[in-house]
Amino acid sequence: MRIALDAMGTDGAPAVEVAGALGALEELDPEHEIVLVGDRQILEAELARHENPPLSRLTIHHAPDRVLPGEKAASVVRKKPDSSIVVALRLQQEGEVDAVVSAGSTGAIMAASLIILRALEGVDRPAVGTLLPTAAKPVLLLDAGANVDCKPLHLAQFAHLGHIYAQDLMGVKHPRIGLLNIGEEPEKGDEVALETHHLLAADRTLNFVGNIEGREIIRGKCDVLVADGFVGNVLLKFYESVAQFVIGLLEGALRDAQMTLDLDRLLGVLDYSEYGGAPLLGVNGVSIVCHGGSPPKAIRNAIGVAAQAVRSDMVTHIARELAALKTARAAG
Amino acid sequence: MRIALDAMGTDGAPAVEVAGALGALEELDPEHEIVLVGDRQILEAELARHENPPLSRLTIHHAPDRVLPGEKAASVVRKKPDSSIVVALRLQQEGEVDAVVSAGSTGAIMAASLIILRALEGVDRPAVGTLLPTAAKPVLLLDAGANVDCKPLHLAQFAHLGHIYAQDLMGVKHPRIGLLNIGEEPEKGDEVALETHHLLAADRTLNFVGNIEGREIIRGKCDVLVADGFVGNVLLKFYESVAQFVIGLLEGALRDAQMTLDLDRLLGVLDYSEYGGAPLLGVNGVSIVCHGGSPPKAIRNAIGVAAQAVRSDMVTHIARELAALKTARAAG
Numbered sequence: 001m002r003i004a005l006d007a008m009g010t011d012g013a014p015a016v017e018v019a020g021a022l023g024a025l026e027e028l029d030p031e032h033e034i035v036l037v038g039d040r041q042i043l044e045a046e047l048a049r050h051e052n053p054p055l056s057r058l059t060i061h062h063a064p065d066r067v068l069p070g071e072k073a074a075s076v077v078r079k080k081p082d083s084s085i086v087v088a089l090r091l092q093q094e095g096e097v098d099a100v101v102s103a104g105s106t107g108a109i110m111a112a113s114l115i116i117l118r119a120l121e122g123v124d125r126p127a128v129g130t131l132l133p134t135a136a137k138p139v140l141l142l143d144a145g146a147n148v149d150c151k152p153l154h155l156a157q158f159a160h161l162g163h164i165y166a167q168d169l170m171g172v173k174h175p176r177i178g179l180l181n182i183g184e185e186p187e188k189g190d191e192v193a194l195e196t197h198h199l200l201a202a203d204r205t206l207n208f209v210g211n212i213e214g215r216e217i218i219r220g221k222c223d224v225l226v227a228d229g230f231v232g233n234v235l236l237k238f239y240e241s242v243a244q245f246v247i248g249l250l251e252g253a254l255r256d257a258q259m260t261l262d263l264d265r266l267l268g269v270l271d272y273s274e275y276g277g278a279p280l281l282g283v284n285g286v287s288i289v290c291h292g293g294s295p296p297k298a299i300r301n302a303i304g305v306a307a308q309a310v311r312s313d314m315v316t317h318i319a320r321e322l323a324a325l326k327t328a329r330a331a332g
Numbered sequence: 333m334r335i336a337l338d339a340m341g342t343d344g345a346p347a348v349e350v351a352g353a354l355g356a357l358e359e360l361d362p363e364h365e366i367v368l369v370g371d372r373q374i375l376e377a378e379l380a381r382h383e384n385p386p387l388s389r390l391t392i393h394h395a396p397d398r399v400l401p402g403e404k405a406a407s408v409v410r411k412k413p414d415s416s417i418v419v420a421l422r423l424q425q426e427g428e429v430d431a432v433v434s435a436g437s438t439g440a441i442m443a444a445s446l447i448i449l450r451a452l453e454g455v456d457r458p459a460v461g462t463l464l465p466t467a468a469k470p471v472l473l474l475d476a477g478a479n480v481d482c483k484p485l486h487l488a489q490f491a492h493l494g495h496i497y498a499q500d501l502m503g504v505k506h507p508r509i510g511l512l513n514i515g516e517e518p519e520k521g522d523e524v525a526l527e528t529h530h531l532l533a534a535d536r537t538l539n540f541v542g543n544i545e546g547r548e549i550i551r552g553k554c555d556v557l558v559a560d561g562f563v564g565n566v567l568l569k570f571y572e573s574v575a576q577f578v579i580g581l582l583e584g585a586l587r588d589a590q591m592t593l594d595l596d597r598l599l600g601v602l603d604y605s606e607y608g609g610a611p612l613l614g615v616n617g618v619s620i621v622c623h624g625g626s627p628p629k630a631i632r633n634a635i636g637v638a639a640q641a642v643r644s645d646m647v648t649h650i651a652r653e654l655a656a657l658k659t660a661r662a663a664g
Contacts, residue, residue: 135577145514148522182477182565190480190562214569218577230522231563233514237546238567239574245467245550246578246602257593261585270578 001031002097003306004088007038008066009103010294014038017103018046020299025057027300028307033057035097037088039064063087066104073107077115085109089116092285099286099306101277103294109287110146110280117285120315122322125150126282127158127229128289129165130236131275134218138275140166141217141225145233146280152195155179155226159200159208160321161281162224168312169279169305170223178212178222180231186211192228200226205325243270276301279309282318286310333363334429335638336420339370340398341435342626346370349435350378352631357389359632360639365389367429369420371396395419398436405439409447417441421448424617431618431638433609435626441619442478442612449617452647454654457482458614459490459561460621461497462568463607466550470607472498473549473557477565478612484527487511487558491532491540492653493613494556500644501611501637502555510544510554512563518543524560532558537657575602608633611641614650618642 007017014036021034028034036043040062047053047060065082072079077086085104091097093116102109106128119126127143142158143150150158159177166175179197181189186197188211200208209222217225217235227235247267254261268274276298277288286309290302309315337353339346346368353366360366368375372394379385379392397414409418417436423429425448434441438460451458459475474490475482482490491509498507511529513521518529520543532540541554549557549567559567579599586593600606608630609620618641622634641647 135580148514148525180566182480182562190560193480193562214566214571215573217570218573228522230514230525231566234512234546234563235566235570238549238570239546241547241550242571242574243578246575246582248467249602250578250582253593259591259593261589261591261593270581 001307001310002033002035003099003101003303003310004035004037004061004091004097005299005303006084006088006100006102006104007036007043008084009290009292010299011292013103014043014046016294016296017299018043018050019296020294020303021058022050022053023296023300024303025054027304032307033059034303035059035061035091037061037063037084037091038066061087061091067108069105071105071108073105073111076108077112086112086116089113089287093117098310099288101288101290101299101302101306103277103290103292103299105292106145106289109289113280113283113285113287117283117287120282120284120319120322122326123157123161123282125154125157126280127161128278129162129281130278132218132236132239133270133275134220136220137170139217139222139225140170141227141232141236142281143227143229143232144236144278145229147229150192150228152192152199155192155196155228156199156203157282157322157325158226159203159206159224160325161318162226163206164314164318164321165279165281166223168314168317169308172223174207175223176209176221177206177224177226178209180217180225180227181211182213184211184213196226274301276303276305279305284319285315333639333642334365334367335431335433335635335642336367336369336393336423336429337631337635338416338420338432338434338436339368339375340395340416341622341624342631343624345435346375346378348626348628349631350375350382351628352635353390354382354385355628355632356635357386359636364639365391366635367391367393367423369393369395369423370398370416393419393423399440401437403437403440405437405443408440409444418444418448421445421619425449430642431620433620433622433631433634433638435609435622435624435631437624438477438621441621445612445615445617445619449615449619452614452616452651452654454658455489455493455614457486457489458612459493460610461494461613462610464550464568464571465602465607466552468552469502471549471554471557472502473559473564473568474613475559475561475564476568476610477561479561482524482560484524484531487524487528487560488531488535489614489654489657491535491538491556491558492657493650494558495538496646496650496653497611497613498555500646500649501640504555506539507555508541508553509538509556509558510541512549512557512559513543514545516543516545528558606633608635608637611637616651617647
């Protein structure tokens with residue numbers, strides 16, 4: 001297995017990416033390789049700062065250009081053909097690598113993945129899945145930001161994408177699918193939520209557990225939470241900031257009391273980097289998106305997620321599920 | 333000034349309401365009165381449990397019935413004419429009281445307020461405003477749950493409702509109005525957000541500060557945050573649960589370390605009951621909604637909010653603002 005890592009994506013590129021890749025290689029099977037995609041000269045200089053990097057498993061693929069913040073996502077493939085994101089995705093499309101990990105702009109990765117890898121048949125809109133930390137195991141929220149103005153059929157497809165992801169990567173046999181809504185009752189919500197509830201409730205292939213209210217999101221009632229990308233994105237960003245806010249209050253309280261407390265476990269539960277990146281689900285390939293502010297640990301874990309997606313043959317499973325769904329729709 | 337308190341709304345009714353009313357009377361001007369609306373016999377028995385209640389300022393208005401959980405909000409006025417919510421709102425409509433506070437079902441209070449008090453001219457949809465705690469002063473989020481499938485014009489009206497509320501009740505001279513969205517740039521968002529941004533940016537009477545992302549909500553960038561009731565409701569409920577979750581993690585960490593820490597200040601910042609209730613904005617009257625799980629302090633503070641709304645003549649100000657907006661729209 002070979003995984004391409006866009007080495008120019010994080011705020012601390014390429015040092016963060018190289019450190020993350022080296023960490024990942026220690027955990028991956030010995031026959032697995034990582035391809036660093038970026039400017040060869042810069043990457044060679046960065047690698048030289050590490051002692052004895054395992055160069056047989058960590059190669060460089062030259063990509064002289066990079067996508068800059070604020071660039072229009074839709075035109076990245078056309079305008080930046082030699083950028084690290086685009087080159088990495090082309091390597092996957094050509095079969096040179098099995099997966100891509102990037103901490104570049106989500107919009108650019110999404111747009112380039114769609115153009116280069118293409119959407120799987122039966123998927124109108126690929127979705128970004130994100131794991132939200134909870135007291136128990138994390139919940140997969142999708143879509144977390146790529147798709148706004150979703151129609152009920154799109155949300156129903158998200159449910160199936162999440163279903164497979166939860167089976168293949170979260171180890172959940174019968175994933176409980178929830179629909180984000182403003183009330184528990186089926187008749188609650190806006191027009192899209194009402195119709196989506198109806199679709200999901202009628203779908204015998206899913207373990208649909210009904211509507212999930214805001215207060216239930218992190219209370220372990222579902223494994224997969226389906227939402228429009230607008231509210232999904234707002235929620236995800238809000239969650240990060242609320243956790244930071246409350247921890248800040250706590251640190252102030254500890255300081256005032258002249259106390260010290262080891263917050264590692266506390267912060268560990270809320271640490272997004274534990275979960276690695278967010279998968280782009282529904283494209284014909286493995287494309288994992290990381291936060292631009294990712295530390296090496298997040299990159300390492302995202303590479304682990306990518307490897308697991310390849311190992312479990314997630315894309316084939318998704319393709320099979322979506323094809324069956326399409327057949328069922330056409331028949332019913 | 334007379335304020336009607338629906339005495340049968342909280343989970344701990346009527347004890348919570350009576351205790352809240354007694355607390356409020358200590359803070360209100362001596363000529364102000366509270367009218368407890370509910371079953372006279374039950375309320376008299378509850379009052380008898382307190383020593384020397386100030387009966388000249390705390391009277392009972394008999395309402396034999398109450399709205400039960402799960403009742404259809406839209407038909408409450410017709411089917412439960414003698415319920416405490418409906419009777420309290422009628423007292424206001426007849427001029428017997430100046431404001432109503434209730435911790436009953438938000439949907440029922442909203443529906444009954446609309447039917448009995450009616451919407452102000454120029455308001456298509458009244459909105460529930462809720463104060464979100466932040467490190468600095470709270471942010472008014474509206475709509476927090478009453479209205480889904482809002483059109484841009486509705487959201488623009490919410491901005492004006494929030495503008496007046498922030499001036500009259502939050503003491504902000506030039507309230508900064510933000511639009512909840514998935515990116516800072518004007519061209520981000522779903523169709524409704526795009527069009528709303530355009531409307532708000534063109535409105536010279538508002539201090540519109542642009543789009544607010546999820547991570548910026550509690551970072552003090554705006555005083556009023558405009559959102560569709562779907563995402564507003566999800567956010568509000570999510571916020572409460574995240575704060576509880578993080579505090580739970582903290583308590584566990586303290587226990588493990590065999591430490592005790594006075595969490596009062598920490599919890600105080602996150603304590604919704606500090607802010608009293610959520611105003612229903614855009615109706616021809618003062619209608620304050622409290623959480624069903626409110627403690628007496630929240631009821632006391634909600635009565636304080638109601639008194640301030642009456643004192644500042646908020647409803648007249650809103651009516652004037654909305655009429656001017658309507659004229660401007662007709663002219664432009």
